[in-house]
Amino acid sequence: MTTAPAKPRELRDFYEDPAVPVASGTPRSLRQARMLATALGTRPAQTILDIGCGDGTAAATAAPLLPGHHLVGVDWSQDALRRARTRIPCAVRGELTGGGLPFGSGSVDAVLFSEVVEHLVDPDAAMDEIRRVLRPGGHLMLSTPNLAAWYNRALLLAGIQPVFSEVSLRAIHGRPGHEVVGHLRLYTARALREFVAAAGFTVVRLEGAPFHGVPRPLRPLDRLACRRPSLASILLLHARKT
Numbered sequence: 001m002t003t004a005p006a007k008p009r010e011l012r013d014f015y016e017d018p019a020v021p022v023a024s025g026t027p028r029s030l031r032q033a034r035m036l037a038t039a040l041g042t043r044p045a046q047t048i049l050d051i052g053c054g055d056g057t058a059a060a061t062a063a064p065l066l067p068g069h070h071l072v073g074v075d076w077s078q079d080a081l082r083r084a085r086t087r088i089p090c091a092v093r094g095e096l097t098g099g100g101l102p103f104g105s106g107s108v109d110a111v112l113f114s115e116v117v118e119h120l121v122d123p124d125a126a127m128d129e130i131r132r133v134l135r136p137g138g139h140l141m142l143s144t145p146n147l148a149a150w151y152n153r154a155l156l157l158a159g160i161q162p163v164f165s166e167v168s169l170r171a172i173h174g175r176p177g178h179e180v181v182g183h184l185r186l187y188t189a190r191a192l193r194e195f196v197a198a199a200g201f202t203v204v205r206l207e208g209a210p211f212h213g214v215p216r217p218l219r220p221l222d223r224l225a226c227r228r229p230s231l232a233s234i235l236l237l238h239a240r241k242t
Contacts, residue, residue, distance in 0.1 A: 027209070027212075029062055031207075032058075032236060033061065035141060035236065036062070036238075039139050040109070040139070043109075045068055045069060046069045047070045047110075048108075049108055049133070050062070050114070051112065052074070052116030053088070056084030056085070059112070062112065071090070072091070072092060074091070074093075075094075097126075097129065099129070101133050104133070105132050105133065106133070106135045107135070108133045109134075111134060113141065114142075115145070115234075117144050118183045118184065118185050118186055119184060119185075120185065121184060127199035131201070134241045137241060138240065139240055142196065142239070143234055143236045143237070144187055144234070145187075146229075147165070148189065148230060149231065149233045152164070160174065160175060162186075163176055164183055188230070192235055193206060193237070204238045206236070206237050206238075207235075207236040208236070210234070211233030
């Protein structure tokens with residue numbers, strides 16, 4: 001007996017699926033929160049958006065390191081927002097298109113943008129919308145997987161599809177790993193710097209972070225690679241609106 005092929009899903013349906021992972025790693029969330037806390041300094045009661053907050057885990061992890069600030073989760077997945085509201089006080093629906101974020105121009109002090117840009121069809125429009133809501137000098141904390149991670153360089157030399165890259169929303173093909181997470185765009189450290197600068201931001205700092213999916217015997221090497229962001233698994237970028 002044969003079964004009919006799975007019906008293609010719209011991208012929106014894919015991200016509304018509760019089975020699709022919507023949270024980044026806790027260590028990365030803590031590291032970003034520390035970077036942001038340092039950048040914000042002592043100014044009280046600033047508004048911080050966690051755009052693409054998913055289930056709210058990252059925002060809840062960051063909140064203790066950002067006391068006194070108003071942290072708001074933003075996502076367009078209704079399922080993710082329902083889960084986020086169990087973890088953080090405020091989570092609202094918004095989209096990264098022109099005027100799609102429910103905030104006034106220049107009304108936000110900082111944006112956490114954790115492993116979202118690689119999922120976007122139109123990252124340029126997303127950066128325009130983030131820039132719109134940020135005040136002059138406002139902070140952007142962006143993280144994304146590194147296409148040129150140390151192991152991806154080796155995989156490509158061997159003719160193997162790089163980790164983090166995907167050719168289908170239905171299954172993994174030609175690369176290590178088991179989860180389909182919907183990555184559409186991937187960046188190297190150089191490409192990310194140029195992309196963010198072209199969007200009207202000044203890059204302040206770029207760091208590397210490890211990836212929890214690296215096999216345990218290789219994790220010391222993955223942590224060592226963080227010393228050179230161009231080789232790290234994850235790119236952590238701090239920029240300011242110019």
